[in-house]
Amino acid sequence: MSHRGWETVIGLEVHVQLATKTKIFSGASTAFGAEPNTQACAIDLAMPGTLPVLNKQAVNYAIMFGLAIDAEIARESAFERKNYFYPDLPKGYQTTQLEKPIVGRGNVEIQLADGSKKSIRIHHAHLEEDAGKSLHEGNFSSNFSGIDLNRAGTPLIEIVSEPDMRNAEEAVAFAKKLHSIVTSIGICDGEMSQGSMRFDVNVSVRPHGTTELGTRTETKNLNSFKFMEEAIAREVERQIDLIEDGGKVIQETRLYNGDTKVARSMRSKEEANDYRYFPCPDLLPVIVSEETIAELRRTLPELPDARQARFVAQYELSDYDAGILSSDAATAHYFETVVSHSNNAKLTANWIMGELSARLNSQDLSVAKSPVSAEQLAGLIARISDSSISGKMAKDVFDGMWAGQGSADDIIEARGLKQVSDSGALEKIVADVLAANPAMVEDYINSDESKRGKKLGGFMGKIMQASKGQANPQQVNQLLLQKLNTLL
């Protein structure tokens, strides 16, 4: 794909926080959002004499990811120390994997908007510990910074792709697919806003048709798909502008601020740290048995691609709808919970992809945090399905549920919204409206048959008004035609 005669080459490094209860090398909790430094034990604080003990669950989660992308699982992997000084890195080194990562080469298939598919190669994925956080704002004056070590030692896998993506769309599709995989197999909560997944994007450009890679930059720590897309688009333009103006791209690490839309250089290659990696003498090599791999393979939850195929077959959804609904475990679970009550897959799919996702997006909420539960939505869909309420009324009821006013039935009851489908009641309303508007009836009768359809709308309006919107429109339409036809 060419842009201004240039081809973009993108590779991603993705940090995924593993959903273990405790940290990768200590027993401290990994829960998000606690008071600063309340979830850091002596090991996380790097107190003298403390030693790391590897969390087996973190290893299993990394293996599960490897199995999910059909990668080689290293029977023996090893930890190394990556040395650099920073206040939120308590030991002065990060314990990570370099020479012997636990997950080797694999593949992730992405689907693009035009329906085409592409395979992105994974170079490897390794286990490592997260750092803490430095706080320079808020209560801290210009002379002081705060350090919160709650995050220090949270287990991560870093997934490193090959430079196989050619534009922002592919990169975002890849990132979303990874999100879908890790949430589907339950190794990550996928909460992007809490930093559960963070993306480093390597971007370079080269003249279209050439094969040599251009000088790349790395934009670090993007934690939303939108920011990632923006950052790539800006970086591509910046690099092309630079080269076309006779300049050169410098290998550097960059930061992109999604709120201000400003990108800046963080450090150049010359300023880069020499990390002085060497094998961590406090940890033994990680030996993975064939039994462990077999067991994890056997119990691996359903993967997104398999789930998509199942949704098409089981619920007769379109490939597109099934793709969206199966993309992350929480959405898929939500969908299947609703359908199990509503027994109406198509209507459920429309509501989730329409009203619900629009609302969630507008408030930046994940489906897991939806104010309207799957059971509530199922209740609403049941009332639409049995014609108790109209589609328009359903939106009002949905608003009520979103605002926390209870179940669909509660809201329908409280607001007296129940659609009138009782034919006796409806007949009376229709008869009353016709009786009250003799001129309109006269006009209808005298009109040419081809124009009567339109005139019908006038009666419908009056009838709906008289029923306070609760009349079942299909039934009204039928009754109205019957009555008027008898007058012809």
Added chain:
Amino acid sequence: MHNLTIAELVAGLRSKTFTSVELTQHFLARIANLNADYNAVITVTAEQALAAAAAADKRLAAGNAPALCGVPMLHKDIFCTNGVRTSCGSKMLDNFVPPYDATVVENFARDGAVILGKTNMDEFAMGSSNETSYYGPVKNPWALDCVPGGSSGGSAAAVAARLAPGATATDTGGSIRQPAALCGISGIKPTYGRVSRWGMIAFASSLDQGGPMARTAEDCAIMLSCMASYDEKDSTSVDQPVPDYSSTLNRPIKGLKIGVPKEYFSEGLHPGTEAAVRQALADLVAQGAELVDISLPNSALSVPAYYVIAPAEASANLSRFDGVRYGYRCDEPKDLQDMYCRTRGEGFGEEVQRRILIGTYCLSAGYYDAYYGKAQQVRQLIQQDFTRAFAQVDVIMGPTCPSPAFKFGSKGDDPVAMYLEDIYTIATNLAGLPGMSIPCGMVEDKPVGLQIIGNYFDEALMLNVAHQFQQATDWHNLAPASIQQGAAQ
């Protein structure tokens, strides 16, 4: 009482010859009166010790006393002690009070030992003379103008001076054996993984190993039975049952094959030391042992390999001392860089800084393969030397160090001369093997150490051999003249 061994103290406590409180008061008084001469003890925990002694006496009276119940001990200040300052001999940790105990400290508490305090040491265990301690040098009880060896010089001098019957120590390149030799006591560095490193402040993690120091091999056996344990908190600790080392001390050593490496009797060895070691070997032959000439051809490479690997690991291990969370922080830092530079520049002594620099250099891009990579290959060669030797022999013996205790300042200007102090002890750390030193003679009125190297997890045999040697010789019973001064009884 201070001339009794741990075995005798255990028996005396059980037979109510004396109480633990009496014993504890006696040793506390000796520390109070004599320590100024040696500077061996840097923290005294009198109050806790007396409380522990009173509790021990109750258990002894009740008849449910564990192995070391009521016996006073000292811990090297490298072992973290809950609520008690643990300095590691450094200004950096002068104010550091850990909220946890080292596993070794827990093990001694479990077995009822009474902790009198913490011993002086080379800063972060980096040194062979105890001259690098922030708290000043330790003096050798045999010759107060001489070094006690290092880094466990405080523990060695305290035991030699009868300030405690036993003390814990650590050995990264000879830090138990060399000071044991220079102070005329017994000490054993167990197989790597035998004693938990949890709570033991790291110098070089792949080499560090804790072990006991006492006057006799029998006492070392009693202490090691307590000290050794498998520990889930230390991933490198080995899950093997701990034998009762005391139970095999009396086995006859007839037929024991002792390997004598020619490389350990070469240039640089003091003739007096050599003569004492050769005599000790002859004494063991008299007990029925057999000498086998062996070669450890890569011995000469052990010092250079060690001085790449140990500083490399240390450079990372000591990065945590950055002034951010605990320990020393410089006054009025201008910015982060200034805080790092001054905190570490002011908090670490010269030798520690030298080793951090060496280690950082060895791991740097472009130098890694030539130094660290090569040193790891050498390490394997050294390991193979021992594997070949142990196919032929049961134990290996030679001198612990090239010469007896040297004078303060005599090697201060020349780090390499100091590093050669450990020429005979370093290889066992690189191989992870157990090594021991016991007194075997006197040269220039200063003790000589006989080194015993065993195969992996063969501590019982080493202690057995050492004990048999001590049954037939008296070197371990000699006491330095200086200990009779002050409050000595």
